[in-house]
Amino acid sequence: MSTIKVKAEGIVKTFGATQVLDGVDISVNGGEVVVVLGPSGSGKTTLLRSLNLLETPDSGTLEVCGYRLDMGARGGFDRAARQRVAALRRRTAMVFQSFNLFPHMTALQNVIEGLISVKKVPKAEALACGEALLGQVGLADKRDSYPASLSGGQKQRVAIARGLAMDPEVIFFDEPTSALDPELRDEVLGVMRKLADDGMTMLVVTHEIRFAREAADRVIFMENGRVLTDCAKEVFFGDRAGLADIGERIERFLGRL
Numbered sequence: 030m031s032t033i034k035v036k037a038e039g040i041v042k043t044f045g046a047t048q049v050l051d052g053v054d055i056s057v058n059g060g061e062v063v064v065v066l067g068p069s070g071s072g073k074t075t076l077l078r079s080l081n082l083l084e085t086p087d088s089g090t091l092e093v094c095g096y097r098l099d100m101g102a103r104g105g106f107d108r109a110a111r112q113r114v115a116a117l118r119r120r121t122a123m124v125f126q127s128f129n130l131f132p133h134m135t136a137l138q139n140v141i142e143g144l145i146s147v148k149k150v151p152k153a154e155a156l157a158c159g160e161a162l163l164g165q166v167g168l169a170d171k172r173d174s175y176p177a178s179l180s181g182g183q184k185q186r187v188a189i190a191r192g193l194a195m196d197p198e199v200i201f202f203d204e205p206t207s208a209l210d211p212e213l214r215d216e217v218l219g220v221m222r223k224l225a226d227d228g229m230t231m232l233v234v235t236h237e238i239r240f241a242r243e244a245a246d247r248v249i250f251m252e253n254g255r256v257l258t259d260c261a262k263e264v265f266f267g268d269r270a271g272l273a274d275i276g277e278r279i280e281r282f283l284g285r286l
């Protein structure tokens with residue numbers, strides 16, 4: 030039986046007067062690739078950021094890599110909860126649309142930074158690990174390049190290698206190819222597909238329907254801060270008869286892309 034790596038129940042998030050998440054339940058099992066689709070503004074990014082507490086939900090319960098957090102306590106998290114937040118962040122990695130690399134560090138330095146500063150891995154060991162990871166994303170020859178001299182696709186692959194360096198139990202991808210020119214997207218999606226094939230647990234917010242078709246186990250479709258459907262890829266892209274009127278909504282969404 031596979032373990033549940035991510036479980037969110039009843040997640041609510043409001044920004045000012047806008048309710049962005051309206052009671053969201055999701056779960057991701059170990060080794061699963063779950064793709065979150067939905068129109069812009071439906072709350073996908075906010076959901077993903079909530080899962081590692083880059084946003085703090087107003088209410089609901091999270092359990093990520095075995096660390097449980099109940100939201101909505103007055104006065105915020107207590108010390109023990111803050112420790113659980115730090116622990117779950119160490120066990121997860123996040124890949125952002127905008128790469129978020131350190132501009133003053135080379136590709137290799139970016140990849141090993143967390144190993145040295147967070148995991149306290151000895152420098153020589155970190156360097157060997159970083160070089161291997163750059164090789165894994167096809168960038169061994171760019172180890173000494175600074176982000177400014179890399180293409181968007183290369184930057185994103187460095188960002189993925191940096192995430193992998195922390196040996197995460199799950200990786201959250203937030204529209205990892207949206208900032209890239211179409212011809213650079215495939216090199217990033219190729220790296221992601223390889224990770225998926227290797228059994229990495231992944232939760233991916235994306236507009237890349239082909240990636241969802243090819244690599245996802247499950248598709249979660251969101252609209253207006255709610256999960257409209259959560260189903261196997263074969264159902265989402267195949268016979269949607271069982272989804273009743275939601276099938277028609279998905280049809281319109283896919284037709285519009």
Ligand code: ADP
Pocket residue numbers: 044047049067068069070071072073074075076
């Ligand atoms: P999606 O990823 O599906 O496009 P988002 O989660 O980015 O959706 O955004 C959902 C809604 O929340 C949008 O209306 C957006 O403007 C709003 N929103 C997101 N982040 C913030 C924020 N920090 N402050 C105010 N509103 C926000």
